[in-house]
Amino acid sequence: MTGTCALCARATEVTRHHLIPRCRHGKRPVRERHTREELLRQLVVPLCRSCHKQVHALTSEKELARDFDTVEKLRAHPKIAEFVAWIRARPPGFHAVVRKAKR
Numbered sequence: 001m002t003g004t005c006a007l008c009a010r011a012t013e014v015t016r017h018h019l020i021p022r023c024r025h026g027k028r029p030v031r032e033r034h035t036r037e038e039l040l041r042q043l044v045v046p047l048c049r050s051c052h053k054q055v056h057a058l059t060s061e062k063e064l065a066r067d068f069d070t071v072e073k074l075r076a077h078p079k080i081a082e083f084v085a086w087i088r089a090r091p092p093g094f095h096a097v098v099r100k101a102k103r
Helices: 028-033 034-044 047-058 061-067 069-076 078-087
Strands: 002-004 010-018 044-048
Touching: 010 047, 028 061, 044 047, 047 078, 069 078
Parallel strands: none
Antiparallel strands: 002 010, 010 044
């Protein structure tokens, strides 16, 4: 699907990113903070493939659910912010090679 990435703002092919990973939807802390409707519809944002891979390479599912459940919080992550600044200068069809971070 073509659209605009919520992180880098490039117009390109985008994927759907669940701000709270689906595997965490059944966990008590998540259920207490969000309704089922929010989890299934409102907490999904379009991300380009490169940004999506970078987000998952730098954070665990648990961290995403607990600490990075909004686009603003993702942008505030230092390494994601650095990547976004770099990828913005690339053409829309460019796909970065992303490697998992050592934890």
